[in-house]
Amino acid sequence: MAQASRRSGESVWFWILVAPAVLGFLAFNLGPMIESLYLSFTKYDVISPPQYIGVRNYTYLIFNDPAFWPSVIVTAVFAAVSVPLGLISALGVALLLNRKVAGQGVFRTIYFLPSLLPATASGVVWVFIFHPTFGLLNRLLYFVGIEGPAWTQSVTWALPALIIMSLWGFGQPMVIFLAGLQDVPDSLYEAADLDGASRWQQFRNVTLPLITPVLFFNLVMGLIGALKVFDSAYVFGSTSGVGPGGPARATLFYALNLYQKAFSYFHMGLASAMAWLLFLAILALTAFNFWLGKRWVHSE
Amino acid sequence: MSGKLRPTILAVLLVAMAAMVIAALRPPEKPDGRTVLTWLVPMQLDRPLLEKLAKQFGEQNPDIHLRMTFVPGAQYQTKLKTLIASGHPPDLFYAGDVWVAYYRPFLLDLTPFFERDAAEIDLDDIYPAVLAACRTDGQYLFTPRWFSVALLYYNRTIFDEAKEAYPTADWTWDEYLAAAKRLTRPASAGKPAVWGSQIVTGWWGEWLTLVRQAGGELFDADMKRCTLDEPEAIRGMMFYIEKVRRHRVSPAPGRGPDGGFASGQLAMELVGHTGNWTQFNQIGLNWDIALLPAGPTEKNRSEVAIDAVGASNQTKHPEACWRFFKFIMSKPSIRAHVDAGYLSIRKSVAEQTLLAPGYLKHPQHAAVAYEALAISDHGAHSPDFIEIVREVIQPEIDRALADDRDLNESDRLAAVTAACRRAATAANDFIQTLGTERRQDGSGIPAKR
Numbered sequence: 001m002a003q004a005s006r007r008s009g010e011s012v013w014f015w016i017l018v019a020p021a022v023l024g025f026l027a028f029n030l031g032p033m034i035e036s037l038y039l040s041f042t043k044y045d046v047i048s049p050p051q052y053i054g055v056r057n058y059t060y061l062i063f064n065d066p067a068f069w070p071s072v073i074v075t076a077v078f079a080a081v082s083v084p085l086g087l088i089s090a091l092g093v094a095l096l097l098n099r100k101v102a103g104q105g106v107f108r109t110i111y112f113l114p115s116l117l118p119a120t121a122s123g124v125v126w127v128f129i130f131h132p133t134f135g136l137l138n139r140l141l142y143f144v145g146i147e148g149p150a151w152t153q154s155v156t157w158a159l160p161a162l163i164i165m166s167l168w169g170f171g172q173p174m175v176i177f178l179a180g181l182q183d184v185p186d187s188l189y190e191a192a193d194l195d196g197a198s199r200w201q202q203f204r205n206v207t208l209p210l211i212t213p214v215l216f217f218n219l220v221m222g223l224i225g226a227l228k229v230f231d232s233a234y235v236f237g238s239t240s241g242v243g244p245g246g247p248a249r250a251t252l253f254y255a256l257n258l259y260q261k262a263f264s265y266f267h268m269g270l271a272s273a274m275a276w277l278l279f280l281a282i283l284a285l286t287a288f289n290f291w292l293g294k295r296w297v298h299s300e
Numbered sequence: 301m302s303g304k305l306r307p308t309i310l311a312v313l314l315v316a317m318a319a320m321v322i323a324a325l326r327p328p329e330k331p332d333g334r335t336v337l338t339w340l341v342p343m344q345l346d347r348p349l350l351e352k353l354a355k356q357f358g359e360q361n362p363d364i365h366l367r368m369t370f371v372p373g374a375q376y377q378t379k380l381k382t383l384i385a386s387g388h389p390p391d392l393f394y395a396g397d398v399w400v401a402y403y404r405p406f407l408l409d410l411t412p413f414f415e416r417d418a419a420e421i422d423l424d425d426i427y428p429a430v431l432a433a434c435r436t437d438g439q440y441l442f443t444p445r446w447f448s449v450a451l452l453y454y455n456r457t458i459f460d461e462a463k464e465a466y467p468t469a470d471w472t473w474d475e476y477l478a479a480a481k482r483l484t485r486p487a488s489a490g491k492p493a494v495w496g497s498q499i500v501t502g503w504w505g506e507w508l509t510l511v512r513q514a515g516g517e518l519f520d521a522d523m524k525r526c527t528l529d530e531p532e533a534i535r536g537m538m539f540y541i542e543k544v545r546r547h548r549v550s551p552a553p554g555r556g557p558d559g560g561f562a563s564g565q566l567a568m569e570l571v572g573h574t575g576n577w578t579q580f581n582q583i584g585l586n587w588d589i590a591l592l593p594a595g596p597t598e599k600n601r602s603e604v605a606i607d608a609v610g611a612s613n614q615t616k617h618p619e620a621c622w623r624f625f626k627f628i629m630s631k632p633s634i635r636a637h638v639d640a641g642y643l644s645i646r647k648s649v650a651e652q653t654l655l656a657p658g659y660l661k662h663p664q665h666a667a668v669a670y671e672a673l674a675i676s677d678h679g680a681h682s683p684d685f686i687e688i689v690r691e692v693i694q695p696e697i698d699r700a701l702a703d704d705r706d707l708n709e710s711d712r713l714a715a716v717t718a719a720c721r722r723a724a725t726a727a728n729d730f731i732q733t734l735g736t737e738r739r740q741d742g743s744g745i746p747a748k749r
Binding site: 046047060064066067070132133134150151152153154155156238241242243246247248249260263264265266267 | 698734
């Protein structure tokens with residue numbers, strides 16, 4: 001009886017706490033989502049009324065649009081490289097910051113701070129760092145005898161520059177890793193120590209399995225974030241003078257391509273179709289991750 | 301958070317919210333019975349000039365209240381189109397650049413006004429090429445303020461130091477290239493590198509001029525086919541890319557001096573922009589202009605762009621708009637533009653200022669800009685043109701230009717030809733899909749003179 005009453009109380013609290021998000025979604029997201037689904041089957045330039053054209057937006061994107069597949073590839077490459085690199089960096093720093101040393105709180109704050117900066121602000125800073133002539137990075141390379149590439153203007157180096165830039169914001173996953181690391185019981189390390197396990201063996205067989213739930217969470221959120229990259233790429237292209245997506249589509253991320261279609265050329269139908277394709281891709285990828293996660297995520 | 305601090309923060313937040321609500325409920329500016337014209341203006345360097353002119357217009361037309369809204373340049377097109385879509389277009393807006401193609405169905409046809417008041421506005425005093433750029437299919441769609449025309453800029457100091465003769469009107473590509481080679485020198489003994497010429501990257505300004513000078517074109521007359529894969533067009537594109545890759549007289553993208561021609565490290569610049577003249581003079585550059593060097597088939601052909609103002613065809617005050625247009629095209633207004641560093645669209649004002657001996661120290665040959673204007677063409681007034689060139693063709697050209705392999709001439713020609721063919725195929729694909737639909741709407745016919 002008492003247990004049933006407690007469950008009922010929890011249920012009420014659950015609905016109270018999720019109500020703002022649910023109401024916000026119903027009021028501000030659901031309507032536009034349904035509208036965009038309809039618009040994805042129309043030709044709509046904002047000014048004239050939408051005209052129903054069936055699936056032509058989808059077929060145009062997949063078979064004709066010269067920018068669609070390049071933007072898919074840029075986004076996929078970025079996600080495939082930046083997410084693992086970001087996770088490794090975040091986990092590495094979290095392991096260091098988990099050690100009990102003087103000034104631990106200060107170090108944690110320093111490493112977390114960059115992730116609080118808006119991507120637009122940090123984007124502007126990074127464009128100066130990557131400046132071919134006066135940039136800090138190429139100056140440092142010059143001191144060790146290397147002529148750095150024209151990062152922002154180079155078809156080859158612009159995307160790697162954006163990947164390097166993305167590592168700047170690993171503060172969020174780092175904090176989550178830190179929380180996960182603090183949940184690992186000390187008794188397990190003591191037992192492993194008694195068994196003569198080395199530091200690496202302790203990390204491999206104790207730490208890593210026990211933080212797989214947070215690793216999984218960071219992986220899923222990191223992938224979703226990487227597939228939606230927009231602001232940093234927009235600022236990068238605009239500030240460096242090559243234009244959003246440039247040079248030669250080297251930084252044309254999927255979301256940036258979508259934005260250009262919607263707000264530069266007013267192909268709202270095409271942009272809506274792109275948004276739904278992205279939504280379906282993220283849904284499928286997340287479902288796949290959850291399916292795969294059952295095989296490697298440790299659950300008690 | 302301490303218990304004492306919490307009520308204070310709450311009180312501050314409440315006051316801030318109340319202030320925002322009061323600000324939102326503030327009644328709109330009262331026009332006192334005057335006709336209100338709204339003008340959406342892109343935030344540019346000419347803001348002080350426009351504000352001064354708006355004030356003068358208000359003094360001369362006390363029955364009209366001109367309400368200006370400045371919008372950051374990058375957001376201007378989105379803002380304008382959203383206002384049109386919401387049924388609240390501004391009466392007046394920026395026009396004349398390539399993006400105006402998107403607004404053709406919403407531009408007020410000014411032809412009856414131009415015809416009615418031709419004598420009053422002294423239409424014959426405005427350069428014909430400028431007026432042509434304001435017309436599409438015979439209709440005047442906007443009123444000009446100033447213009448820019450493609451030219452050959454040269455740094456006299458670099459030419460003098462190298463004892464090189466200045467460019468002349470009879471220069472061809474060969475003379476231009478030979479001079480650029482002689483003027484290019486690497487950095488040495490603390491002196492920065494000098495490049496023979498700049499290259500314009502990221503947009504069509506230079507390569508399209510060269511394609512046309514070589515006898516090629518981007519599209520056929522009806523804009524039903526991209527012709528960038530034809531031999532003449534490829535020849536022009538080859539000259540553009542070989543400036544960097546074979547002759548090495550122009551810096552590769554990202555490798556040139558900051559500030560472009562204003563850096564003083566470029567002996568010449570093709571195309572350029574007359575809006576930069578003031579900057580060149582402010583920094584004390586010793587420079588001048590010449591006609592573009594002639595290509596293999598087209599003599600010195602140039603391109604003109606105008607800065608203009610248009611009106612919405614939904615405006616309730618077309619006569620008031622026209623009064624503003626007459627003001628903005630008037631001789632005193634154009635004189636104010638010249639004083640602010642822009643080129644005059646009126647012959648009489650140009651003769652009293654830019655063309656008068658000693659008016660400008662640099663360029664010494666300002667008359668050349670008007671010679672170029674007379675043989676110039678204006679950009680297409682077509683949304684298809686803009687999107688195809690920017691999003692379909694330009695990335696292929698950027699990629700071809702970035703190809704830094706050490707190729708011999710025939711291999712380079714093969715690579716450039718392949719890039720032009722890929723671009724043309726993708727452009728034709730676009731025309732057959734999105735482009736065709738637009739033309740059926742009647743909103744994408746290319747501009748013709």
